[in-house]
Each structure stands twice: as structure tokens, then as C-alpha cells.
Amino acid sequence: xxxxxELDSRLFARVxxxxxxxxxxxxxxxxxxxxxxxxxxxxxxLLAASGDRTARRAALRGVGSLxxxxxxxxxxxxxxxxxxxxxxxxxxxxxxxxxxxxxxSFPSGHSASAAAFATGLALESPTLGAIxxxxxxxxxxxxVFVGAHYPSDVIAGATLGASMAALTLRWWPRRADSPASAAxxxxxxxxxxxxxxxxxxxNGRSGSQLLPGFDATPDGVVxxxxxxxxxxxxxxxxxxxxLAKVMAEAAEGCRALGxxxxxxxxxxxxxxxxxxxxxxxxxxGGTLNHFAVDLGTHSLRSTAEAVEAGSGAAVDVGRVSIxxxxxxxxxxxxxxxxxxxxxxxxxxxxxxxxxxxxAVALVCVLATAEPVQLExxxxxxxxxxxxxxxxxxxxxxxxxxxxxxxxxxxxxxxxVDGSHPFARTRxxxxxxSGTLSRSRVYRSARLSALDxxxxxxxxxxxxxxxxxxAPDRLRLSNAARGLTVYRPEHPAVP
Numbered sequence: 249x250x251x252x253x254e255l256d257s258r259l260f261a262r263v264x265x266x267x268x269x270x271x272x273x274x275x276x277x278x279x280x281x282x283x284x285x286x287x288x289x290x291x292x293x294l295l296a297a298s299g300d301r302t303a304r305r306a307a308l309r310g311v312g313s314l315x316x317x318x319x320x321x322x323x324x325x326x327x328x329x330x331x332x333x334x335x336x337x338x339x340x341x342x343x344x345x346x347x348x349x350x351x352x353s354f355p356s357g358h359s360a361s362a363a364a365f366a367t368g369l370a371l372e373s374p375t376l377g378a379i380x381x382x383x384x385x386x387x388x389x390x391x392v393f394v395g396a397h398y399p400s401d402v403i404a405g406a407t408l409g410a411s412m413a414a415l416t417l418r419w420w421p422r423r424a425d426s427p428a429s430a431a432x433x434x435x436x437x438x439x440x441x442x443x444x445x446x447x448x449x450x451n452g453r454s455g456s457q458l459l460p461g462f463d464a465t466p467d468g469v470v471x472x473x474x475x476x477x478x479x480x481x482x483x484x485x486x487x488x489x490x491l492a493k494v495m496a497e498a499a500e501g502c503r504a505l506g507x508x509x510x511x512x513x514x515x516x517x518x519x520x521x522x523x524x525x526x527x528x529x530x531x532x533g534g535t536l537n538h539f540a541v542d543l544g545t546h547s548l549r550s551t552a553e554a555v556e557a558g559s560g561a562a563v564d565v566g567r568v569s570i571x572x573x574x575x576x577x578x579x580x581x582x583x584x585x586x587x588x589x590x591x592x593x594x595x596x597x598x599x600x601x602x603x604x605x606x607a608v609a610l611v612c613v614l615a616t617a618e619p620v621q622l623e624x625x626x627x628x629x630x631x632x633x634x635x636x637x638x639x640x641x642x643x644x645x646x647x648x649x650x651x652x653x654x655x656x657x658x659x660x661x662x663x664v665d666g667s668h669p670f671a672r673t674r675x676x677x678x679x680x681s682g683t684l685s686r687s688r689v690y691r692s693a694r695l696s697a698l699d700x701x702x703x704x705x706x707x708x709x710x711x712x713x714x715x716x717x718a719p720d721r722l723r724l725s726n727a728a729r730g731l732t733v734y735r736p737e738h739p740a741v742p
Contacts, residue, residue: 510534
């Protein structure tokens with residue numbers, strides 16, 4: 249250990265005495281720009297604003313990795329090691345920080361954050377990772393250059409940061425390199441050149457995340473659709489309009505129904521299309537577009553090309569049967585903490601914005617929510633969450649995000665049991681450690697149908713992210729290949 253310390257000191261002194269023309273000004277500025285992760289969070293904001301899905305995923309993973317690395321370095325490692333900062337005797341005044349750090353030296357928090365963010369980007373996009381790597385490396389070098397850290401502090405911080413980024417794969421695995429499969433044999437959909445016979449409803453209230461540089465306002469969406477499909481009947485549902493009524497009117501007399509909006513809007517369109525035996529064209533126009541992305545139609549152009557070519561597929565739909573009435577879901581059904589989370593987020597997002605409201609709601613719900621009692625397949629249960637996916641979702645555990653197939657004929661059932669001692673604590677611990685799929689509080693199964701009864705404790709349920717009041721009893725089932733949709737011949741990889 250003594251030799252390492254001696255080598256560390258010699259290397260630090262050599263850097264301090266080095267005279268590198270042109271970097272005495274900008275390298276300290278770069279170091280300061282990374283204080284409190286400002287440089288990286290600003291970069292993530294720009295990536296998210298680009299509208300590109302890969303960039304948005306990379307930004308989210310980068311920020312998540314940064315938060316983990318910062319906590320591990322500054323709250324845990326520094327308090328254990330308590331290494332003193334280097335002496336600044338040999339560091340020129342022009343390089344020194346105006347405000348010297350007051351925390352201990354090992355490991356470098358700046359280096360941990362830089363490495364975590366760059367690695368997080370690289371896990372989703374090697375190109376973005378390659379762009380960020382030189383900047384991250386310069387930030388790490390700057391910490392020795394300004395006299396804030398020994399070289400070993402930087403190396404340890406970089407190792408820690410990269411490890412935290414890799415750890416995020418336990419909670420949020422990368423998407424598969426291919427879109428979800430769907431049945432094609434025997435699927436007949438009309439080819440509609442220029443959109444002739446297609447009626448499209450654009451939900452002007454949905455938050456759009458389309459192509460980079462695209463005008464995501466309702467007027468911009470309509471203009472793009474008119475350019476792609478000039479013969480289509482395009483209708484905009486604005487504030488104050490009844491979306492269900494607009495959708496029903498649009499379905500009259502057309503050969504195919506189109507929809508541009510979020511997952512809740514697509515759910516309504518799927519119900520109308522299914523009732524009338526119409527093929528559905530899904531144009532992504534929401535915040536997340538789960539169904540469109542799994543389908544491989546995550547741009548207006550890709551869907552338009554499928555409509556003109558008559559390229560289609562048959563996909564499964566989930567059904568919630570209540571007293572003889574069927575309600576569809578294309579993505580997910582849930583009850584328990586998730587509907588509560590959605591309701592609280594909707595109350596807060598007008599004041600905080602969607603994503604901050606979601607973070608606040610998540611903390612509040614996990615802290616205050618109680619499990620609900622019901623009967624699952626006739627057996628009394630006490631559950632925190634019951635999730636049903638239309639098809640098998642990845643990853644296993646508490647945060648399913650995508651599917652590899654849309655025609656399996658099964659429901660992905662996941663239950664978080666609330667009857668075990670310290671169930672809430674065990675739930676949070678298993679989620680944070682990435683071991684929920686192996687926890688005793690977690691159960692999963694692939695079923696064709698499931699009966700839920702005695703839902704006296706359950707006030708709300710969620711269908712494709714839309715929260716509605718829960719009945720006393722219901723049946724979940726899968727309608728195999730129950731909906732025909734337009735899909736490109738070669739679906740794009742998200």
C-alpha cells in the first residue's frame with residue numbers, strides 16, 4: 249500500500265509541474281461544469297429533447313447510472329476511506345478551483361459520475377457513448393490537473409461509475425435487437441394507395457415523441473400525415489372533444505381505421521376497430537408508444553408505407569370481461585399500487601410536469617400504500633400489485649418494458665404478495681437489488697385466463713395506462729390474434 253501511495257504522490261506531482269499550453273483555462277472550466285452532475289444532466293436533457301427513442305433511452309440510463317454512482321461514491325465510499333485531499337503546493341494558482349472541495353478524496357465523485365454517464369450511454373448507443381467518452385475522460389483528467397484528486401482516486405471513481413452503469417442492466421435490460429414477432433400467414437389487409445379509404449383520428453391531447461426535428465404539435469402531425477397519405481380522412485380531437493365519439497364517427501364507412509396518439513388512445517381505437525372488423529393503423533403520437541414500438545411502427549412514415557403496401561399482421565388482445573362486457577387492452581392490465589401511482593401522478597403533473605410528478609408519486613405510494621385483498625382464481629390473496637401483460641414481457645420483475653412476441657396467446661401474470669412479514673421492505677429491497685424475480689413476495693405465471701373476484705378493497709384498475717373504477721369481479725383472458733393491424737414488411741428495430 250505504501251508503494252501505491254508513493255507512486256500516487258509522484259504522479260500527482262508530475263501532473264502539477266507539467267505545463268500544457270492552452271489547457272490551463274478550459275480544463276478547470278470543464279471540471280467546474282461537471283459539479284453536481286450539471287454537465288451530464290444538461291446533456292441528457294438535450295438527448296431527451298431530440299425525440300429519438302434510442303437517445304431518450306440512453307439519456308435515461310445515463311442519468312440513472314450517474315445517480316447510482318454518485319450515491320455510491322459520495323455517500324458510501326468516501327465516508328469509509330476518509331482520504332485527505334492532495335496538497336496544492338505544486339499546483340499553479342491559475343489551475344486551482346476557486347472553491348476547494350470539502351469532502352474526502354477517495355474515490356473521485358466527478359470521475360464516478362462521468363464514467364457512469366458515458367457507460368450508460370454506450371450501453372444503449374455505442375455511437376453516443378463514443379461521443380461522450382472523450383469528454384468524460386477530460387473531466388476525469390481535470391480532477392488531477394486542478395489538484396482535487398490523486399490519480400488513484402480518479403481510477404477508482406471511473407471503475408465504480410462504469411460498474412454502476414453495468415448494474416442498471418439488472419433492473420432494465422437492453423431491448424432485443426429485433427421487434428416483436430406477430431402472426432402473418434392468412435392476414436389480409438387492404439392496400440390503400442395515398443391512404444384512400446383510411447380514416448385517421450389524431451388525439452391532439454397526447455404528448456408526442458416522434459422523429460428528431462419533427463413538429464410534434466397536432467398541426468405538425470396532421471401536415472406530415474397529409475403529405476404521406478394525401479387521400480386519407482384525417483380528424484383532430486382537441487380539448488373539449490369527446491374522443492370516443494370522434495373515433496366512432498371516423499370508423500363509419502371507411503376501409504381501415506387509423507389512430508395517432510398514446511397507448512390509451514390506441515386502446516380505444518383498437519376497441520372500435522375490433523367491434524367493426526376493421527384493420528388498425530397505429531401512428532405513434534404519445535409519450536411512450538409501447539404498442540407501436542413493439543409492433544415496429546415507431547414513425548409516421550413506417551406506418552404509412554405499410555398502409556399503402558397492404559402489409560399487415562394479426563396480434564393478440566387482452567380482454568377484461570365484466571358482467572358480459574369486454575374491455576380490451578393491448579399492453580397491460582394492473583390493480584394495486586400502480587393505479588394509485590397513476591392517479592397521484594395525474595394530480596401532480598399539472599404543477600410539476602409528468603416525470604417529476606411520477607417520481608414524487610412513486611415515493612409517496614411506496615411509503616403510504618397498503619396491499620389490497622381479493623380472490624385470485626378462487627383463492628384469497630393480499631397483494632401489492634397484480635399485473636397482466638398481453639403477451640410475455642421483459643424483464644421479469646417489477647418493471648416490465650417490452651415484448652418479443654405479440655401472438656403468443658398467453659397473459660403474463662405477475663403478483664407481488666403483500667401477506668408476508670415485512671412485505672413492503674422486502675419488496676423495495678428486492679427491487680433495488682435486482683432480485684425481485686427470485687423473491688418470495690413475487691409470483692409469475694403464463695395463463696390463458698384468470699378470474700378475479702371479491703374486489704371489495706380494489707377501487708381502481710388500469711388498462712394500458714388509463715385508470716378506471718374497478719368492479720366487484722372480472723375475468724382476464726387473451727384473444728389470440730384478435731386484432732388485425734398494419735405493420736411494415738420489415739419492422740424497424742427501436
